[in-house]
Amino acid sequence: MNIALIGAGNLATNLAHALTRAGHKILAVYSRTMQSAQVLSERLEQAFPDAEPVTPTDKLESVTHQADIYIIAVRDDVLHDVAANLRSLMPDALIVHTAGTMQMDVIPGKGRGVLYPMQTFSKQRIVRFEEIPVFVEAENDADLTLLKELASTISNNVMAVSGHQRKSLHLAAVFCCNFANHCSAIADFLLDEQGIPFNVMLPLIRETTAKLSQCTPREAQTGPAVREDKKVMDNHVCALEKAGHDDLAQIYRMMSDSIMAFKQKVHIKNS
């Protein structure tokens, strides 16, 4: 398929590589800044020297009208404006966005849909798309079929979901990925104070992740909170407060309370 990419950030960069690898043509890359659009275009030309060159632009008006699909991968807070401007230029085009939490109808008109790859993307790290779940939605059946086909060329894990389900997926992903990663950032901060390198934590973090392939997160839980070991918890909170980290002590308390509360939630669900 011929694709125009609106955006040149982490997701756009990874998507562009996956789509080109799957044999699609990226005709154009738009970014608010010409530099970002050029950086992505040049990276693609380096990674795929045999592919046709990509036209970078910082003007929506200059984006080709020849694409089969326009994929918007921009910040959620500018998505509404970008989608409206693009639609006014391309009244009949199939325009999709890639945002977890935004509804499909943030895009005006009827040729619209969503292609949401659920992963944490960085420009520095090009991930393999095959395993990444891609959730699709479209206004009409023909576009949904087309989106499923497109997504299936880059991922083995394509599902059609409602906007409501997609929002829950995104929210769950924020917990699993961003908040879990922040727990590591806090650990890094605490170890740094003691002159201990963060990488001593990596075997523990890897095992924590590996366990989730074998059992549910609740079953996998260990540590003072799930044991309701009040002495250790008080000791930890006290150490954080003494070091002046009242914010981290508050997080410690709240997460521990929630771990203990989840033991009850299991009972309520099971009863």
Add this chain to the structure above:
Amino acid sequence: MNIALIGAGNLATNLAHALTRAGHKILAVYSRTMQSAQVLSERLEQAFPDAEPVTPTDKLESVTHQADIYIIAVRDDVLHDVAANLRSLMPDALIVHTAGTMQMDVIPGKGRGVLYPMQTFSKQRIVRFEEIPVFVEAENDADLTLLKELASTISNNVMAVSGHQRKSLHLAAVFCCNFANHCSAIADFLLDEQGIPFNVMLPLIRETTAKLSQCTPREAQTGPAVREDKKVMDNHVCALEKAGHDDLAQIYRMMSDSIMAFKQKVHIKNS
């Protein structure tokens, strides 16, 4: 070495396997309940049919006096009593505990130390010890050398640390492991409400972990909070509150605030 193991829980089970695999002899396993002591003894006999049989007991008085080292792996809240009782029976023995947060001097007498393997242990899942960091401490140099030697037979990553450093390591581990895992438990809970299986999250969780081998947790951070995308954050909090999950909304807010605050902390450290 000849070893007596005081405890038969998750850590004791994993430690017993690692020590036996490394060629040490577990002479005795003590647990408060005879059943737990027997279960571990039988598992060891099944896993290592050529090793000498282990004597299970639920009476500290029955534990052999022939061991070179007594390793206590019990809950922190009973450690004090168990250590005191054991010392009264073995005035001159080398007794060590395995707890992250407890000070070495919870064990009376002079032949004392700590052997703290930093990992999340389950009885169901016997982990390979080689990569696990093991932190050791002892009252005197001879015992420290002996503990280092013993730990080095099961791990490639042995470090002597102070009690203060060990406490920070344990606290950091609670964040990296228990709290990160609880983020997955919350995600599981939210997806379950939408009829979506938790395993769709596994590629995301694996990538979140994999990134940490290449960059710091702060550098790895993505998502609405680090982008300061207030619209998405408000949307998520609102969705949680509407679903009656005020507790999870509070965690969402606090973690997001902390992610944003950590961007400032970097600036203060760098300036």
